[in-house]
Each structure stands twice: as C-alpha cells, then as structure tokens.
Amino acid sequence: MPKQHLAAIEYIRGISMLGVIGIHVGSQYLMNPVSNAHLTALFEIATRFSVPIFFFISAFGIFYHIDLDKPFNYCQFLQKRSRAVVLPYLVWSLFYLIHDGWLYAVGFPAPLSLASLLFFGNAKYQLYFLVLLIWFYILMPLWIPLVRKINGKGLLLLFILQIAFNYFSSFNVEFNTMVYGMENPVLKSFLLYRLNYWVLHYIFIFIIGGYLAVHFDAFQSFMRSHPKSIRLFFAASLAGLLGYYYALLAFRGYTQMDAINTAHQLCPLGVVYTLAASIFFFTIFTEQKYPKGLNRLLSLLGRHSYFVYLVHPFFIGYMMLILEKQGIILTAPKAIVFYLATVVFSLAAAVLVRSIGEKAPMLNLLTLGITAPKKTQG
Structure with missing residues (x-):
C-alpha cells in the first residue's frame, strides 16, 4: 500500500534552501568591515x-518508503540515487569548473587536481553536500x-557521541594543529577536507530522520x-546558539567571522x-496551523x-562582480536586497530550466537527475 x-x-x-542562500550571502556581507552583527546572526546563525x-x-x-521486512535491493537503490545525485553533481561540478576557469582566467584543472576537486566536492562551495549525500547512499547497508x-536509549547515546565527535573534529586544538602542520599533501587533504565526506559529522x-520515518505514526x-x-525546544535552542554567538563577540573579543566559524x-x-x-519544521508543516x-x-x-541550491552561487558571483566594479559595498539594506535578488533570480532560472526540460528531457536529467514520466497508453 x-x-x-x-x-x-x-x-x-x-x-532549508532559503537558509543556505542566507549563509552564502552572509559570507559576502561579511566583507563589509562594519557589517551589522545582528544581520550577520540572521544570515549565518x-x-x-x-x-x-x-x-x-x-x-x-x-526510510518512509522502505519496507524493512523485505530484502533491500542495494543495486537498484544505487542506480536510482546515482541518477538523482551523482549525475547532477558531476554535471554541475564541470559547469562551475569550466565557467569559473573562464571567468577568473584560471583555466581548467589538471587531471589530478580535477580528481581531488570532484572527490572532495570543491568544484564550488555548495557542492560538498552532494558528496556527503553520496557517501550516505553508498553506506546504506549500514544504516x-x-x-x-x-x-x-540508542538514539540518546548516538546524540551524545555525535556531540563529542563533532567537538573533537572542530575544536580539538592538538588534532587540528597536527592536520594543518602535515607535510604529506595527500593525507593532509583527506583530513583537511574531512567535513566534505566524513558522514560521521551528520x-x-x-x-x-530514518527512525522517525519508520515510526511515523508514533512521531x-x-x-x-x-x-x-x-x-x-526550538526557541530555546535558537536562543542558545544566538546567545553563544553574541557571547563570543562580547566576552571573548571574537570577530563576526570568527564567531560564525565557532557557533x-x-x-x-x-x-x-x-x-x-x-x-519543529516537520510539526509546523504537518499540522499546518498557518x-x-x-x-x-x-x-x-x-x-x-534542488536547482536553486545548485545554481545560486552563479548569481551571487555575478552580482558581486557588478557591485565590485561599481565600488559598492554591501551595507545591511543592500545585503537584504542582494539576498532577495539571489532567491528570485535562482528561482526564476529553476522554473525556466524545468519548463524547457519538459520539452527537452535531457536537460532535466543532466541538471536535476529527473527523467521524463512514462506515457501511459490509452
């Protein structure tokens, strides 16, 4: 059924897509030496x-659509997910490498550099997420x-272990000093870019997410x-994270950049x-009390x-080039307009490409991993 x-x-x-754009616009806004700490908190925290x-x-x-009582078809799962994630990942990575190589006159990377960029998801700053997702899919027989x-009790233990592991990876001084001081470039890359492919962080x-799907009635x-x-719980956790950010600014003398890289x-x-x-969001959107x-x-x-997530750095890049050419610095009002423009342009591009892709299915397949629905015979 x-x-x-x-x-x-x-x-x-x-x-979530709106939030990701906020983070990336916030990074541009922080180039303003007198950026507003509260707007930074909105964009970045x-x-x-x-x-x-x-x-x-x-x-x-x-997991919502998996029957755990039946055998899991791993090959079929990977085939479906490869089309949905791996193919668009490779296409968008090559697009950004070619485009940025031309725009910034850096050329196309050499084969070894290309392999490294693709493995770690460094062709563009948002693409690492897809690498992590691919690893989650590959390790599906474990999950x-x-x-x-x-x-x-197991979830509580996993939650505690998650906090401990993330704290070690992000804040252990000895470990991070060792990583940055490594002389072996290959090993250093594997540890330096660990956030891009170590699924243990998430x-x-x-x-x-899988557990609540399997027990959806109880959830x-x-x-x-x-x-x-x-x-x-949501309000208290947000207040706690914001409070941590402001405490870093007020009591430890952190810059806004240092604070967001800590909180x-x-x-x-x-x-x-x-x-x-x-x-919180699952509850809000399930109950729909709005x-x-x-x-x-x-x-x-x-x-x-999905498309907006993949394309928005393209628009951020060009809009920043225009602002830089005009000598315009992102003040708080301009940053808000910049954010809205990024959303609108990216969303318009997504709608346009999806519409064209309905007539040229290969476009949707390459950019989104979507295949045209099979026509039913009348």
Missing part, C-alpha cells in the same frame, strides 16, 4: 540548521540495520500531543538546534529547491 504524501518534506526543502536538516529529510524520505534496531541527524502522535513543547551546526549547541529545527495560502509558495520553493 503506497504511503501518504507528506508535504512537510517538500516544504522543509524550500525553507539562525540558518545553521539548513545543511544538516537536508540529511534529516533525505533519510526520512528514504538499515541500525535504524531497524535502534531505540530511544550520522545522528540522518539516523533519527505524528507526538507532534500532535506536544506542539508547545516542540516550539519551546556553527557542528558545535554542541548547533547539533541541538538542528534536532530542534528538524522536529494560512493555507502559504502552501503554494512553500510548494514552489520546495519543488525547485
């Missing part, structure tokens, strides 16, 4: 759930028995029974915030979130 459609998954994709929540909904979508057997949010009952607690999604408060945001007219916008954002 087919499962019911869950609009919450699509809507969360849209919200409040949005920190955006990348890890993608792993949550990816796992949720996979299925874990999701099948894990219980509440294993908890992926596993709990739905929990959402309906504890809406106030869920909202409070991120892998710090302990960031892990808590990701969990809270995942449950004007229903918003659903059309949320659906539009969710439907085109």
Whole structure:
C-alpha cells in the first residue's frame, strides 16, 4: 500500500534552501568591515540548521518508503540515487569548473587536481553536500540495520557521541594543529577536507530522520500531543546558539567571522538546534496551523529547491562582480536586497530550466537527475 504524501518534506526543502542562500550571502556581507552583527546572526546563525536538516529529510524520505521486512535491493537503490545525485553533481561540478576557469582566467584543472576537486566536492562551495549525500547512499547497508534496531536509549547515546565527535573534529586544538602542520599533501587533504565526506559529522541527524520515518505514526502522535513543547525546544535552542554567538563577540573579543566559524551546526549547541529545527519544521508543516495560502509558495520553493541550491552561487558571483566594479559595498539594506535578488533570480532560472526540460528531457536529467514520466497508453 503506497504511503501518504507528506508535504512537510517538500516544504522543509524550500525553507532549508532559503537558509543556505542566507549563509552564502552572509559570507559576502561579511566583507563589509562594519557589517551589522545582528544581520550577520540572521544570515549565518539562525540558518545553521539548513545543511544538516537536508540529511534529516533525505533519510526520512528514504526510510518512509522502505519496507524493512523485505530484502533491500542495494543495486537498484544505487542506480536510482546515482541518477538523482551523482549525475547532477558531476554535471554541475564541470559547469562551475569550466565557467569559473573562464571567468577568473584560471583555466581548467589538471587531471589530478580535477580528481581531488570532484572527490572532495570543491568544484564550488555548495557542492560538498552532494558528496556527503553520496557517501550516505553508498553506506546504506549500514544504516538499515541500525535504524531497524535502534531505540530511544540508542538514539540518546548516538546524540551524545555525535556531540563529542563533532567537538573533537572542530575544536580539538592538538588534532587540528597536527592536520594543518602535515607535510604529506595527500593525507593532509583527506583530513583537511574531512567535513566534505566524513558522514560521521551528520550520522545522528540522518539516523533519527530514518527512525522517525519508520515510526511515523508514533512521531505524528507526538507532534500532535506536544506542539508547545516542540516550539519551546526550538526557541530555546535558537536562543542558545544566538546567545553563544553574541557571547563570543562580547566576552571573548571574537570577530563576526570568527564567531560564525565557532557557533556553527557542528558545535554542541548547533547539533541541538538542528534536532530542534528538524522536529519543529516537520510539526509546523504537518499540522499546518498557518494560512493555507502559504502552501503554494512553500510548494514552489520546495519543488525547485534542488536547482536553486545548485545554481545560486552563479548569481551571487555575478552580482558581486557588478557591485565590485561599481565600488559598492554591501551595507545591511543592500545585503537584504542582494539576498532577495539571489532567491528570485535562482528561482526564476529553476522554473525556466524545468519548463524547457519538459520539452527537452535531457536537460532535466543532466541538471536535476529527473527523467521524463512514462506515457501511459490509452
């Protein structure tokens, strides 16, 4: 029996995509030496759930449609996911390498450099996410028995281990000093870019996404029974992460750049915030206690979130070149307009390409991994 459609998954994709654009626009805004700390907090701190929540909904979508009592067809799974993720990843990576090589006059990378860029997802700054997702898919035979057997205590232990591992990876001085001081360039790259392919940094949010999908009836009952607690958890976790950011600025003398590179999604408060945001947005979009007219916008954002995620650095790059040529610095009002322009241009491009792709299916296949639906014979 087919499962019911869950609009919450699509809507969360849209919200997350908006958050990712905020993070990347925030990076441009921080080039202003007198950037507003509060706007930086909006761009860079409040949005920190955006990348890890993608792993949550990816796992949720996979396990929601898997029957754990039946054998898992690993080859079929990889074939489907390769079309949806690996193919667009390679196409977009080559697009950015060719485009940026021409635009910035750096040329196309040599074969060994190309292999490194593709392995680590460094062809463009947003593409590492797809590398992590690919590794999650490759390791799917590990996740299925874990999701099948894990219980509440196991999730709590995994949550604690996640915080400990992320803290070590991000903040252990001796470990990071060792990595940066390595003389072997190959080993140094594998450790320096560990955030780009070590799924261990996001294993908890992926596993709990799968767990809640498998136990969706209980999860739905929990959402309906504890809406106030869920909202409070989200608000408290956001306040905690923001408080940490402001404390770094006020009491430790951190720059805004240093503060956002510390109060991120892998710090302990960031892990808590990701969990809270995942449950909060799923609850909000499942219960839909808001004007229903918003659903059309949320659906539009969710439907085109993948393309927008992949294309938005293209528009950010060109708009920044125009501003730099005009000698314009991103002030707070201009940064907000810049953000909105990035969303609008990226979304318009997504709608246009999807529309063209309906007549030229190869375009949708290459850019989104989408195949044309089979025509039914009348």
